[in-house]
Amino acid sequence: MLPWTALGLALSLRLALAQSGVERGPPASAPQGDLLFLLDSSASVSHYEFSRVREFLGQLAAPLPLGPGALRVSLVHVSSQPHTEFPFSQHSSGAAVQDAIRAAAQLMGDTNTGLALAYAREQLFAEAAGAQPGVPKVLVWVTDGGSSDPVGPPMQELKDLGVTVFIISTGRGNRLELSAAASAPAEKHLHFVDVDDLHIIAQELRGSIMDAMRPQQLRASEVTSSGFRLVWPPLLTADSGYYVLELAPSAEPGTARLQQLPGNATGWAWAGLDPDTDYDVALVPESNVHFVRPQHLRVRTLPEEAGPERIVISHARPRSLRVSWVPALGPAVALGYHVQFGPLRGGAAQRVEVPAGHNSTTLQGLAPATDYLVTVTATFRSGRERALSAKACTPDSERSRAPRPAPPPRAGGRGP
Numbered sequence: 017m018l019p020w021t022a023l024g025l026a027l028s029l030r031l032a033l034a035q036s037g038v039e040r041g042p043p044a045s046a047p048q049g050d051l052l053f054l055l056d057s058s059a060s061v062s063h064y065e066f067s068r069v070r071e072f073l074g075q076l077a078a079p080l081p082l083g084p085g086a087l088r089v090s091l092v093h094v095s096s097q098p099h100t101e102f103p104f105s106q107h108s109s110g111a112a113v114q115d116a117i118r119a120a121a122q123l124m125g126d127t128n129t130g131l132a133l134a135y136a137r138e139q140l141f142a143e144a145a146g147a148q149p150g151v152p153k154v155l156v157w158v159t160d161g162g163s164s165d166p167v168g169p170p171m172q173e174l175k176d177l178g179v180t181v182f183i184i185s186t187g188r189g190n191r192l193e194l195s196a197a198a199s200a201p202a203e204k205h206l207h208f209v210d211v212d213d214l215h216i217i218a219q220e221l222r223g224s225i226m227d228a229m230r231p232q233q234l235r236a237s238e239v240t241s242s243g244f245r246l247v248w249p250p251l252l253t254a255d256s257g258y259y260v261l262e263l264a265p266s267a268e269p270g271t272a273r274l275q276q277l278p279g280n281a282t283g284w285a286w287a288g289l290d291p292d293t294d295y296d297v298a299l300v301p302e303s304n305v306h307f308v309r310p311q312h313l314r315v316r317t318l319p320e321e322a323g324p325e326r327i328v329i330s331h332a333r334p335r336s337l338r339v340s341w342v343p344a345l346g347p348a349v350a351l352g353y354h355v356q357f358g359p360l361r362g363g364a365a366q367r368v369e370v371p372a373g374h375n376s377t378t379l380q381g382l383a384p385a386t387d388y389l390v391t392v393t394a395t396f397r398s399g400r401e402r403a404l405s406a407k408a409c410t411p412d413s414e415r416s417r418a419p420r421p422a423p424p425p426r427a428g429g430r431g432p
Contacts, residue, residue, distance in 0.1 A: 096125035161189025252279035323402020
């Protein structure tokens with residue numbers, strides 16, 4: 017018998033048993049996992065803003081179902097050095113967490129958010145540091161929009177661990193940079209709100225956090241134009257069964273892709289998908305102990321990643337020129353750019369890095385009267401790159417020009 021035919025018969029039998037009441041799966045579990053609040057406690061935040069954010073986080077946490085085997089909450093300050101106000105294991109009720117947040121004092125200092133993110137990964141979210149294995153992990157970062165150190169790399173390391181990132185900006189944060197830092201899609205994980213209006217998003221944000229922390233829920237993360245990652249809690253063990261993943265475009269259910277995974281798997285990344293397309297996903301746990309209900313999810317890939325457009329060369333000088341371009345916009349925001357340039361007639365090429373949110377740079381150290389090939393490349397979260405090239409020419413240097421010969425003197429009188 018073909019293996020997939022046998023699998024289909026087994027699935028039908030298990031579904032029939034479940035419907036008849038002979039075999040029952042476990043009920044849907046309540047939210048559980050580790051929730052970390054990252055609070056900007058630096059001197060860039062006024063005492064009034066700090067108190068408003070502190071009150072908002074307390075109100076956000078108060079109704080959460082905390083307790084052993086359920087949700088755990090921790091609070092870390094962003095300052096010159098990160099500081100843990102209280103660890104995950106300290107409080108077992110929402111009221112206790114609310115009181116602890118209200119008692120937190122502002123530390124002042126620099127806004128070293130990147131350092132705090134690395135600290136959170138190593139000291140709080142790592143299993144070696146006491147994090148719960150196999151449960152959802154969520155980070156809620158409230159910021160006035162600025163950071164004294166890079167945020168992108170340490171934030172990506174957290175997301176690679178499966179941490180879901182929510183960002184609330186109460187200041188003038190760069191939308192492109194914060195969109196890249198938040199979990200995808202950004203419209204569900206990034207909020208821009210005035211510090212006096214935080215209460216408006218409290219209920220919606222709390223519901224999103226609860227959804228992200230339901231352990232029986234199949235979830236998608238790191239959604240790009242060509243793929244996404246699926247994560248789920250441990251439903252089986254290596255000895256108790258295996259999983260079957262099914263993926264199909266919603267408009268073409270007959271073109272399904274199947275993937276079998278061992279029972280100790282908790283994630284899988286689909287790649288090579290079409291952009292801007294709805295996909296239906298089914299996770300089927302095949303247990304040899306008891307029936308475990310299949311889980312279903314619909315995920316939409318992001319639109320095609322659009323690279324830089326219309327390079328403009330300006331402010332040309334003998335040894336420098338400025339390069340500008342229309343940035344890559346849309347949901348698939350570029351993580352950054354690099355500009356490569358070199359003489360058309362041969363010579364070493366040079367490279368300049370340009371952070372996300374910027375769309376121009378000045379190229380220095382050029383040679384006068386030289387044609388250059390300039391290439392602007394956008395880098396995306398998926399690892400793909402989109403590039404556009406243009407030709408640029410530096411003008412001749414005034415110092416290198418030969419002096420013009422003086423005109424011959426005129427004759428002083430008329431000829432005979």
